[in-house]
Amino acid sequence: MKKIMLVGHVACGKTTLCQRLNGLKQEYKKTQALEVINHTIDTPGEYLEHRSFMRSLTVTAVEVDLVLFLQDATSERFLFSPGQSVAFPIPVIGVVTKTDIATKEQTAQAVELLELAGADPVFCISSISGEGMDALIDYLKD
Ligand SMILES: Nc1nc2c(ncn2[C@@H]2O[C@H](COP(=O)(O)OP(=O)(O)OP(=O)(O)O)[C@@H](O)[C@H]2O)c(=O)[nH]1
Numbered sequence: 001m002k003k004i005m006l007v008g009h010v011a012c013g014k015t016t017l018c019q020r021l022n023g024l025k026q027e028y029k030k031t032q033a034l035e036v037i038n039h040t041i042d043t044p045g046e047y048l049e050h051r052s053f054m055r056s057l058t059v060t061a062v063e064v065d066l067v068l069f070l071q072d073a074t075s076e077r078f079l080f081s082p083g084q085s086v087a088f089p090i091p092v093i094g095v096v097t098k099t100d101i102a103t104k105e106q107t108a109q110a111v112e113l114l115e116l117a118g119a120d121p122v123f124c125i126s127s128i129s130g131e132g133m134d135a136l137i138d139y140l141k142d
Pocket residue numbers: 008009010011012013014015016017028029030031032043044045046097098099100101125126127128129
């Protein structure tokens with residue numbers, strides 16, 4: 001599997017996706033710091049929410065092959081700036097989460113916003129029901 005770093009707002013589902021990708025038990029755990037789990041770097045949502053932490057994300061990205069921008073389809077909060085992917089020296093893909101509880105319109109809007117942030121391609125998944133996971137896992141294979 002490619003080495004990846006997950007970036008997204010608080011509670012968008014980074015840790016839950018990380019647990020699913022690594023076959024770990026799904027349990028809620030607030031992420032307090034950068035955490036390495038096998039080939040995945042999980043980050044606290046605050047790193048995206050507070051601009052002063054953004055630099056740490058950019059620097060940490062040199063350790064991985066791919067950055068994943070995550071957006072909760074049901075959230076009204078969208079914190080990525082247009083073209084933000086260029087801040088990273090490596091490819092950035094998008095992942096819309098929580099499609100199991102989102103409307104089609106919410107999911108489509110989240111895809112559009114992630115594309116605007118420069119993520120390409122964008123996957124739509126649910127870490128709870130597993131929908132969309134096969135396509136993402138395929139993409140993340142070496
Ligand atoms: N229905 C549904 N709930 C999800 C999904 N992914 C995550 N959740 C729930 O959303 C909540 C937050 O998930 P986390 O994975 O902890 O979010 P996070 O992005 O790691 O949050 P921080 O560590 O605070 O940055 C938890 O209650 C999860 O169970 C999903 O695909 N569908």
